Amino acid sequence: MPPFTDFTRPITLTGPQARLEPLSHDHLEGLIDATRDGELWKLWYTPVPAPERMAAEIDRRLGLRDAGSMHPFTVLDAGGRVAGMTTFMNIDAVNRRVEIGSTWTRAACQRSGLNTQSKLLLLTDAFERLGCIAVEFRTHRLNQQSRRAIERLGAQLDGILRSHLRMPDGTLRDTCVYSITATEWPTVKTHLQWQLDKPRSA
Template sequence: MAWPIPTTLVGQHAQLVPLSATHESALAEAVRDGELWKLWYTNVPTPDGMKAEVERRLTLQDKGSMLPFTVLDAGGRVAGMTTYMNVDSVHKRVEIGSTWYAARVQRSPLNTECKLMLLAHAFEALDCIAVEFRTHRFNTQSRRAIERLGAQLDGILRAHQRAANGTLRDTAVYSITAAEWPTVKAHLRWQLQRPR
């Protein structure tokens, strides 16, 4: 049996549903809000490239290395994508990544709640020993968001990958371990309850 299996995660501010080819047009519309693909240090699909990206993620799911989700906001409107990726079923590790959100939901409780749901599922349902996060060293917005979750910097993989524009990407690697999860969970719940 594949690990992890597609599932739906429901919160107050967001819902994570298994990615489907039927989400393609709504995802293309969501990615237009903020034009994130124009940031040189990200790898976000263009509206025209959304079909290929959905197919890529679903192919990786079929191979057992990714579990992709479509992110819905509190009103049920498509707001972005996220995944469990680099799935290691032997050692029970996943990376949460390939995440992007429409500008309209950025800096809202949606991301915090999505990460809380994904982390809770990883540690409490999938029995993961650790969950990783990776981002470009120069993506300071993403790095601060990962640090606000309570993840610790494991290190920088220098000249780790070649970016779409030909430059070399230094990848910042963060993680949360199973032992840290109870404290991180309490922190994320506190963040969601704070007035904004």
């Protein structure tokens, strides 16, 4: 195994509404349970591992970590229940850039504060520990739920890569590329903390 860099060294990130732990096979059963909540693997516009593929997906992400291109996390909710997965991916240590992606969340935790808390933890780590100049987010042009969530973070649309990727079902994905830059981070951080602190409607 190659030595870890600052970008890939296992680290746990903790906030009031979410805890991000280094991905491991110890999380397998919890991740299988999480993906069954909403049968997320049936969503055609975003790749989520099916229960029988979860162990292989953990292996894939840990392999990318060892290659230096991904830092994978398991996301837990405030009660310690496994809620999903997220990563720093497409790591560019030379230019101090990362993408936050390969993210999915069990249905019961969607539209809660968990996603905002997770992104605040990841962005704080990226900008304040790793010294990133920009953080990217990418999603399918037709994944309106994901696009709205990214835009609520304060990320700006850089552009759309047309016919960018071939999906598992053979369709072509137009990829929306968003980013937050280091100069924008202080304002975005204040905005995210305000979102977490304000009362949520029932």
